[in-house]
Amino acid sequence: xxxxxxxxxxxxxxxxxxxxxxxxRADMKNKPAPxxxxxxxxxxxxxxLSPIFCEELVKQELDETTAYIDIPGxxxxxxxxxxxxxxxxxxxxxxxxxxxxKIYYKFExxxxxxxxxxxxxxxxxxxxxxxxxxxxxxxxxxxxxxxALSMACSYFDLxxxxxxxxxxxxxxPFRREVMRTYGASxxxxxxxxxxIGRKILAEHPGTTGSLxxxxxxxxxxxxxxxxxxxxxxxxxxxxxxxxxxxGLETKTALDKYGIRPDMIIGCAGGGSNLGGLIAPFxxxxxxxxxxxxxxxxxxxxxxxxxxxxxxxxFCDTGMxxxxxxxxxxxxxxxxxxxxxxxxxxHGMSSTLxxxxxxxxxxxxSVEQTEVFExxxxxxxxxxxxxxxxxxxxxxxxxxxxxxxxxxxxxxxxVFGLTGTGYFDLVAYExxxxxxxxxxxxxxxxxxxxxxxxxxx
Amino acid sequence: xxxxxxxxxxxxxxxxxxxxxxxxRADMKNKPAPxxxxxxxxxxxxxxLSPIFCEELVKQELDETTAYIDIPGxxxxxxxxxxxxxxxxxxxxxxxxxxxxKIYYKFExxxxxxxxxxxxxxxxxxxxxxxxxxxxxxxxxxxxxxxALSMACSYFDLxxxxxxxxxxxxxxPFRREVMRTYGASxxxxxxxxxxIGRKILAEHPGTTGSLxxxxxxxxxxxxxxxxxxxxxxxxxxxxxxxxxxxGLETKTALDKYGIRPDMIIGCAGGGSNLGGLIAPFxxxxxxxxxxxxxxxxxxxxxxxxxxxxxxxxFCDTGMxxxxxxxxxxxxxxxxxxxxxxxxxxHGMSSTLxxxxxxxxxxxxSVEQTEVFExxxxxxxxxxxxxxxxxxxxxxxxxxxxxxxxxxxxxxxxVFGLTGTGYFDLVAYExxxxxxxxxxxxxxxxxxxxxxxxxxx
Numbered sequence: 001x002x003x004x005x006x007x008x009x010x011x012x013x014x015x016x017x018x019x020x021x022x023x024x025r026a027d028m029k030n031k032p033a034p035x036x037x038x039x040x041x042x043x044x045x046x047x048x049l050s051p052i053f054c055e056e057l058v059k060q061e062l063d064e065t066t067a068y069i070d071i072p073g074x075x076x077x078x079x080x081x082x083x084x085x086x087x088x089x090x091x092x093x094x095x096x097x098x099x100x101x102k103i104y105y106k107f108e109x110x111x112x113x114x115x116x117x118x119x120x121x122x123x124x125x126x127x128x129x130x131x132x133x134x135x136x137x138x139x140x141x142x143x144x145x146x147x148a149l150s151m152a153c154s155y156f157d158l159x160x161x162x163x164x165x166x167x168x169x170x171x172x173p174f175r176r177e178v179m180r181t182y183g184a185s186x187x188x189x190x191x192x193x194x195x196i197g198r199k200i201l202a203e204h205p206g207t208t209g210s211l212x213x214x215x216x217x218x219x220x221x222x223x224x225x226x227x228x229x230x231x232x233x234x235x236x237x238x239x240x241x242x243x244x245x246x247g248l249e250t251k252t253a254l255d256k257y258g259i260r261p262d263m264i265i266g267c268a269g270g271g272s273n274l275g276g277l278i279a280p281f282x283x284x285x286x287x288x289x290x291x292x293x294x295x296x297x298x299x300x301x302x303x304x305x306x307x308x309x310x311x312x313x314f315c316d317t318g319m320x321x322x323x324x325x326x327x328x329x330x331x332x333x334x335x336x337x338x339x340x341x342x343x344x345x346h347g348m349s350s351t352l353x354x355x356x357x358x359x360x361x362x363x364x365s366v367e368q369t370e371v372f373e374x375x376x377x378x379x380x381x382x383x384x385x386x387x388x389x390x391x392x393x394x395x396x397x398x399x400x401x402x403x404x405x406x407x408x409x410x411x412x413x414v415f416g417l418t419g420t421g422y423f424d425l426v427a428y429e430x431x432x433x434x435x436x437x438x439x440x441x442x443x444x445x446x447x448x449x450x451x452x453x454x455x456x
Numbered sequence: 457x458x459x460x461x462x463x464x465x466x467x468x469x470x471x472x473x474x475x476x477x478x479x480x481r482a483d484m485k486n487k488p489a490p491x492x493x494x495x496x497x498x499x500x501x502x503x504x505l506s507p508i509f510c511e512e513l514v515k516q517e518l519d520e521t522t523a524y525i526d527i528p529g530x531x532x533x534x535x536x537x538x539x540x541x542x543x544x545x546x547x548x549x550x551x552x553x554x555x556x557x558k559i560y561y562k563f564e565x566x567x568x569x570x571x572x573x574x575x576x577x578x579x580x581x582x583x584x585x586x587x588x589x590x591x592x593x594x595x596x597x598x599x600x601x602x603x604a605l606s607m608a609c610s611y612f613d614l615x616x617x618x619x620x621x622x623x624x625x626x627x628x629p630f631r632r633e634v635m636r637t638y639g640a641s642x643x644x645x646x647x648x649x650x651x652i653g654r655k656i657l658a659e660h661p662g663t664t665g666s667l668x669x670x671x672x673x674x675x676x677x678x679x680x681x682x683x684x685x686x687x688x689x690x691x692x693x694x695x696x697x698x699x700x701x702x703g704l705e706t707k708t709a710l711d712k713y714g715i716r717p718d719m720i721i722g723c724a725g726g727g728s729n730l731g732g733l734i735a736p737f738x739x740x741x742x743x744x745x746x747x748x749x750x751x752x753x754x755x756x757x758x759x760x761x762x763x764x765x766x767x768x769x770f771c772d773t774g775m776x777x778x779x780x781x782x783x784x785x786x787x788x789x790x791x792x793x794x795x796x797x798x799x800x801x802h803g804m805s806s807t808l809x810x811x812x813x814x815x816x817x818x819x820x821s822v823e824q825t826e827v828f829e830x831x832x833x834x835x836x837x838x839x840x841x842x843x844x845x846x847x848x849x850x851x852x853x854x855x856x857x858x859x860x861x862x863x864x865x866x867x868x869x870v871f872g873l874t875g876t877g878y879f880d881l882v883a884y885e886x887x888x889x890x891x892x893x894x895x896x897x898x899x900x901x902x903x904x905x906x907x908x909x910x911x912x
Contacts, residue, residue, distance in 0.1 A: 009537075155839075383568055422630070
């Protein structure tokens with residue numbers, strides 16, 4: 001099809017939407033290392049995982065061989081409420097940059113949760129409901145995941161308890177109110193409501209919390225209350241599986257117009273968006289059918305890929321969660337308080353960690369001032385106010401497009417625009433006032449938290 | 457086409473998108489009364505209007521006969537960045553209400569300005585640019601219009617000065633920051649930067665401002681600075697013209713699936729959304745080709761249709777703007793401070809006022825607590841967090857659907873979901889905490905402001 005036939009936004013028809021998720025692990029020669037029981041040091045069994053996670057999700061978590069897993073009809077019905085998400089040709093950005101590169105972005109922000117997180121939230125809520133549970137618990141940092149989960153739970157009439165990192169709870173009252181509007185109960189973490197919370201508060205009386213600590217609290221509550229399970233919005237294999245809907249839609253849209261990307265760029269915190277976006281492309285790469293540059297972008301203030309170690313580590317501060325083998329900065333690592341937005345988890349999805357370790361993808365880190373510069377430039381020409389997280393990918397997409405301008409190459413760049421920045425305007429205000437700064441961890445800081453890695 | 461073929465969301469193809477706006481006045485037997493010069497009491501000429509508005513917009517403002525006006529290619533290109541907006545079948549809401557009614561909503565919130573206001577903002581910015589102007593001035597209350605205009609001006613590289621009602625400037629810092637991110641300068645109104653602002657501040661030292669006062673300031677700055685014009689986001693004929701894109705898309709989408717609505721419901725402040733949504737349907741009604749119930753929904757705290765007078769009045773507090781014949785509560789009317797969100801203008805579009813006066817549409821007023829109840833119910837099943845403004849239409853759509861449940865009638869309801877509520881979470885918080893109250897003006901309050909109507 002000739003290029004001038006490519007619309008600004010490519011929407012798939014309902015009939016073209018994915019009916020299965022794609023399980024990237026099935027095509028990996030080197031499988032991601034299994035989750036370990038921190039007590040025994042042995043791989044966790046389905047039995048051991050079921051007090052924490054829903055049964056069906058445990059199956060998905062452990063399934064390394066089934067390439068395609070059917071998306072249940074109820075989830076596909078919900079997906080129809082906000083999917084397909086558009087794949088947008090960034091004509092205006094290209095023109096502004098005066099680049100021969102062709103830039104596309106997959107925009108996941110057009111739903112009330114404001115991000116891609118809803119793709120997995122609805123799946124996890126569905127399986128919880130199907131199992132006859134009363135409710136689920138989770139943690140949230142910047143609030144995207146908590147919002148998505150509260151929407152999903154409201155849809156299936158499930159109780160939803162969100163442990164929200166205290167600093168976000170106080171600084172992001174609006175996120176909190178969205179969750180409450182959807183009927184969730186939101187608790188600032190650390191809280192007095194859990195053993196681990198009381199312990200952390202006793203040890204660090206003034207703490208404003210961390211994601212790792214909120215995870216510990218949510219897991220404790222889920223395992224101690226009958227009829228409850230814990231759900232997590234990133235890092236896990238099951239989450240990457242659900243998020244593959246992003247990449248599958250992207251690939252179908254590109255194929256429809258005969259477009260072959262040269263590189264695929266995504267921001268990476270725990271890896272949920274990146275893992276979902278790249279899934280079918282990485283699949284082709286693993287099967288030797290095609291080659292793409294795949295670039296993970298992380299914040300310089302939380303650089304697990306670029307400065308972390310590939311090792312077994314806890315997923316939480318309280319050290320009650322399973323051990324995962326991943327690129328990690330150590331579970332005691334907390335990014336500088338001046339870091340805006342999400343992407344603040346100390347580790348990275350095991351699957352993506354293995355792929356990175358095997359040289360199948362690249363990683364780059366960027367500082368937040370240059371990220372907000374890219375965000376502003378993008379917003380002004382493309383209309384959408386991007387989330388700080390997503391703007392990491394924008395930054396690198398712009399950098400790559402500018403390289404094309406120098407070399408004259410007409411490369412095709414696809415990046416993931418994971419969400420909108422409506423709840424991040426405190427950070428934008430800082431940037432608008434010229435008060436934003438960059439603070440990256442010293443080698444000593446990273447060495448210190450890595451020194452506390454569990455001895456496996 | 458059979459009903460089960462109707463998708464959740466109907467998106468038009470690029471080729472199906474409107475190429476002209478529809479000028480409802482062309483089909484009105486009783487034309488809306490002309491704008492009057494407040495000095496002479498005579499209809500304003502194009503010459504008198506051009507120091508305030510762009511030339512092309514003056515032409516559109518005064519044109520009562522051309523039914524279809526081409527949408528310039530540059531505007532259609534911009535429209536493609538966020539249009540077509542989806543027409544959504546509210547399957548989940550219908551199920552929740554257990555109603556035989558079929559409910560559709562046209563969702564205009566999927567752009568960074570968060571509302572339909574962008575449809576006219578981009579048109580007005582385009583004509584300003586085409587005329588070679590340096591910039592435009594405007595006012596904003598809740599902030600939707602100011603945000604939309606700052607996006608449009610950033611796209612065409614125009615200077616944008618926004619007078620923001622002081623109470624919103626202080627209570628909605630995030631809206632302010634979105635505008636600044638798009639490069640607009642935002643001034644709290646009343647300000648010391650204008651004559652009228654200084655006068656109002658001298659007379660009412662502690663005032664937190666009003667829309668009418670911000671309009672006066674913006675008009676003063678536009679007329680005193682060479683290369684600037686004033687733009688307005690509602691009330692005017694030109695704005696209804698641009699907003700007709702909403703109704704045209706809606707009608708095309710309905711026609712595509714052979715759907716005939718029984719009633720069309722929209723919230724009404726100045727009338728921009730309602731006038732746009734109903735345009736082609738009202739056109740059919742005026743030409744005797746079809747009949748629809750058309751329902752304007754206004755807040756009980758600012759009830760211009762239901763409790764105002766059909767008379768000539770000023771559009772602004774400073775009384776420097778033209779006089780418009782409209783349903784009005786008097787230009788000195790200010791809704792109770794506890795009123796959340798927009799829809800707080802004292803008057804109503806002349807065109808809609810004439811249609812209402814001629815019995816061609818209905819109007820109903822609703823109180824804000826019941827509006828937020830509808831908003832919450834809608835959010836929980838349909839996923840979208842609606843703006844308080846839009847939730848007025850949701851309230852009445854739900855009421856009508858519940859009537860159908862009683863009578864067993866399978867009516868088809870279409871309503872306008874004008875925007876999202878991400879910047880209205882202070883109001884949602886009040887509602888979530890059970891602290892929201894209703895405060896409607898007394899007969900005496902309305903009589904008092906009506907007593908000050910100009911003697912025409």
